[in-house]
Amino acid sequence: MDFSRLQNLQYELNSTNATAANLPSTLLELVVPGYSTISQLAFRLLGIDIGVIVTGWALIFGCHAAWRYLYDLVQGYFDEYYTSSIQVHDDDGLFDDVKAWLSEQQNRKSSRKLKAVTDYDDNKKDDNVQDEQGIYKYEVPMPRYELSYGTDDFFFHNGRRFKVVRSSVKDEAGSYMRETLEIYCYARTAEPVKDVLTHIRQWKINRETAMTSVYRALSNGSRYWSRQSCRPSRPLQTVSLDQQQKDDIVEDINEYLRPATARWYAARGIPHRRGYLFHGPPGTGKTSLSFALAGVFGLEVYCVSLNDKDLTESDLCMLFNDLPDRCIVLLEDIDSAGLKREEEPVLVEMPEGGNADPGSSKDAKTATNKTDSSTGSISLSALLNVIDGAASHEGHVLIMTTNTPGQLDAALIRPGRVDLQVAFTFATQDQIHEIFKRMYSQTPEEQTSGGRLSNSKPRPVSKIPDSKTLEGMARKFAQQFPADTFSPAEIQGYLLMRKKNPQKALNDLEKWRDEILVSKKNGKRLVGAQ
Ligand SMILES: Nc1ncnc2c1ncn2[C@@H]1O[C@H](COP(=O)(O)OP(=O)(O)OP(=O)(O)O)[C@@H](O)[C@H]1O
Numbered sequence: 001m002d003f004s005r006l007q008n009l010q011y012e013l014n015s016t017n018a019t020a021a022n023l024p025s026t027l028l029e030l031v032v033p034g035y036s037t038i039s040q041l042a043f044r045l046l047g048i049d050i051g052v053i054v055t056g057w058a059l060i061f062g063c064h065a066a067w068r069y070l071y072d073l074v075q076g077y078f079d080e081y082y083t084s085s086i087q088v089h090d091d092d093g094l095f096d097d098v099k100a101w102l103s104e105q106q107n108r109k110s111s112r113k114l115k116a117v118t119d120y121d122d123n124k125k126d127d128n129v130q131d132e133q134g135i136y137k138y139e140v141p142m143p144r145y146e147l148s149y150g151t152d153d154f155f156f157h158n159g160r161r162f163k164v165v166r167s168s169v170k171d172e173a174g175s176y177m178r179e180t181l182e183i184y185c186y187a188r189t190a191e192p193v194k195d196v197l198t199h200i201r202q203w204k205i206n207r208e209t210a211m212t213s214v215y216r217a218l219s220n221g222s223r224y225w226s227r228q229s230c231r232p233s234r235p236l237q238t239v240s241l242d243q244q245q246k247d248d249i250v251e252d253i254n255e256y257l258r259p260a261t262a263r264w265y266a267a268r269g270i271p272h273r274r275g276y277l278f279h280g281p282p283g284t285g286k287t288s289l290s291f292a293l294a295g296v297f298g299l300e301v302y303c304v305s306l307n308d309k310d311l312t313e314s315d316l317c318m319l320f321n322d323l324p325d326r327c328i329v330l331l332e333d334i335d336s337a338g339l340k341r342e343e344e345p346v347l348v349e350m351p352e353g354g355n356a357d358p359g360s361s362k363d364a365k366t367a368t369n370k371t372d373s374s375t376g377s378i379s380l381s382a383l384l385n386v387i388d389g390a391a392s393h394e395g396h397v398l399i400m401t402t403n404t405p406g407q408l409d410a411a412l413i414r415p416g417r418v419d420l421q422v423a424f425t426f427a428t429q430d431q432i433h434e435i436f437k438r439m440y441s442q443t444p445e446e447q448t449s450g451g452r453l454s455n456s457k458p459r460p461v462s463k464i465p466d467s468k469t470l471e472g473m474a475r476k477f478a479q480q481f482p483a484d485t486f487s488p489a490e491i492q493g494y495l496l497m498r499k500k501n502p503q504k505a506l507n508d509l510e511k512w513r514d515e516i517l518v519s520k521k522n523g524k525r526l527v528g529a530q
Contacts, residue, residue, distance in 0.1 A: 028054060084190040086197065090179040091322050093213075093300065094197065096227055097204045098181050102164060103146045105155045115148035149179075157196050160185060205298075212291055213300040217308075223315040225302060225322060233295025238438060239288045240431040240488055245422055249276065249289075250296060252420055253397055257297060257326065262395060272394040275387070275417045279405035280424025283489025286401040287332065289422070294328050299397065303330045306378050313382035320386050328397045334383075334412070335402040380409050387417055426484040432491055433478035439495045440470055440502045465502065473502050480509055482517075490516065 028035045028051070039050040088095050103117075118141045147153050152165040163184040168177040185192045212233045215225040236246060255261055256274045265272040278286035294301045302323055304316070323329060387398065400418070402408060412418070427435070465473065481491075494512055498505040 025051070078186065082186050082188060083184055084187050084193060085182050085184040086190055086193045087180050087182045088197075091224065093324050094201070095179070095181065097200050098183075098197070099146055101200045101203055102153075102155065102181075103144055113148050113151040113153070114145040116143040117146055118142075119144040147181075157192075157199065160187075160192055162193070162196060210295075212294045214291075215300060215302045217302075217304050217311070217315070217319050219310065219315075223311070223319050225319065234288060234292040236292045236296055239285050239292050240427070240434050241285060241289065241422075241424070246289075249293070249420060249422060253293060253297060256397070265394075271388065271416075273388065273396075273398065273416070274419050275398040275400065277405065277408075277413055277418040277421045278399060278401045278424060279421065280403070281426060281487055282403055283487035284424035284426065285488055286424055287330070289424075290328060290330050290399045290401070293397075293399075297397075299326060299328050300324065301328045301330055303332060305332055306334060306383070311378060313378060313385070316378060316382065316386045323396055325395045328399060331383075331398070331400045333402065334400045335404040335407055380412065384411060384417070427481070427486050427488045427491055428483065429478045429481060431488060432481050432486070433474045435488060435491050436474040436477045436495065436502070436505070437470060439492075439499060440465075440473075441467070470502065473506060477506055477509065480513065485520065486513075486516070 025036055025039075028039075032038075035050075042048050042050050088098050147164065147166045149166055149168065152163055154161055154163050156162070165182045165184070166179070167182070168179050170177060183193045183196060210233050211230050213230045214228050216228045217223050218226040236250070239246070253274070262272050278289060280286060291301060293299075302319075304311070304319065320329075398417075400412075405413075405421070413421070494509075495505055498508065
């Protein structure tokens with residue numbers, strides 16, 4: 001810069017004139033107090049005319065503001081007239097599917113604002129990571145990436161660009177925050193977004209037909225369903241139960257879930273509900289059958305424990321309200337929940353249209369009582385209210401399990417609430433035979449890989465016999481048990497400790513069996529008797 005030439009320039013003190021390039025000094029003086037003194041100093045000391053710089057910046061800023069304004073105007077116009085969107089809330093099962101699907105899409109390198117989530121999916125792990133001694137080294141779960149809160153991103157589907165925004169909004173009651181994913185597209189109808197959602201559902205079905213999702217009621221001030229696991233569906237044949245009983249229940253649920261059945265019920269004014277009571281001693285397969293049935297019908301399982309002392313009637317109502325239309329609701333151990341009929345029930349009318357079941361009106365009227373949300377425990381009438389009151393959706397499969405059916409109130413198990421009872425017993429010899437064989441038979445996958453899974457190093461040779469020998473061993477094993485004394489869970493636990501060695505299971509059996517029998521006789525549980 002030629003400072004000598006600049007210094008020769010006359011700079012008028014207190015000048016209020018502006019050059020064509022400068023903003024009027026008075027204007028700048030107003031915005032920045034002491035501006036003229038600063039500009040004179042800068043000119044004298046550095047030979048720089050700040051007016052030119054400030055004017056340049058003001059022009060750039062003005063252009064940018066005008067561009068933003070125009071952009072927002074056009075964007076707002078498009079959003080108003082050419083954008084469609086669909087919201088998915090976190091209380092809907094679709095939410096997790098959309099999140100998971102987006103997470104796969106966001107493996108693109110272009111996504112900049114992400115949330116890292118530890119991926120505990122065991123199916124993605126190599127189960128043969130082992131050291132020289134064959135000791136399995138637990139693989140640290142890797143992160144996967146989701147769209148972070150309060151940000152947006154875009155993705156392409158079928159050549160069309162979509163925007164997705166992840167945010168949280170207050171629920172209708174304004175009491176707690178609800179997470180939302182909103183998918184936008186530039187179209188005058190929401191059809192493209194619907195296509196995306198259908199695609200995501202199909203993607204989920206293809207990916208997880210063999211998986212069962214299990215939800216449990218959690219609390220963060222109020223109750224909500226949280227997916228606890230997504231595990232491979234349990235094949236029905238792995239639950240040892242009388243075949244006729246299994247066939248009956250599968251047929252019954254199959255009939256119940258048909259859309260035509262729902263219409264049949266509606267046409268006759270009968271509430272479309274079906275309840276099942278699984279009863280029997282602990283460890284006889286009640287929960288296992290519930291999960292296996294979920295796998296058969298591709299349903300999710302929603303579990304509630306009535307033993308939870310913090311669970312209130314209003315919580316239970318809210319949870320039932322949030323159930324999807326078709327699912328299995330598993331109310332476990334209803335006996336130990338200590339449900340009792342109240343002595344002084346307070347009669348409360350059901351809300352209009354609350355219950356179409358004529359048979360349940362009496363119970364429903366006595367449904368609200370002195371034991372309610374304030375006490376934090378569930379009374380029998382509260383439970384009845386939820387099962388067949390206004391809060392209860394139609395169409396789901398209700399399964400209640402109990403160890404002591406004789407102690408249940410007749411109102412809880414009357415037809416309409418419990419339509420089919422399945423009795424689980426201690427293991428019969430046939431069941432023991434079946435459990436033994438299943439424990440030592442190889443799956444088709446294990447057979448093709450010679451007893452080990454793909455990519456694995458050879459494992460120590462297990463002592464699995466051929467099927468004929470195994471049949472003989474299973475018979476011998478089962479014959480050594482007295483009838484109806486051991487639960488399938490006890491037998492499974494014993495065999496699991498010897499899962500590579502059926503001969504050892506036979507050899508150790510007598511000692512183990514006698515110890516357990518003695519402890520059962522004394523009414524004690526034998527800790528660590530394996
Ligand atoms: N009938 C059965 N067939 C196959 N496995 C069974 C059976 N009963 C129990 N088991 C095994 O025993 C374990 C416990 O079974 P499960 O939880 O289904 O019993 P439960 O009857 O629900 O017990 P609880 O009354 O204590 O809840 C499971 O690992 C399951 O595999």
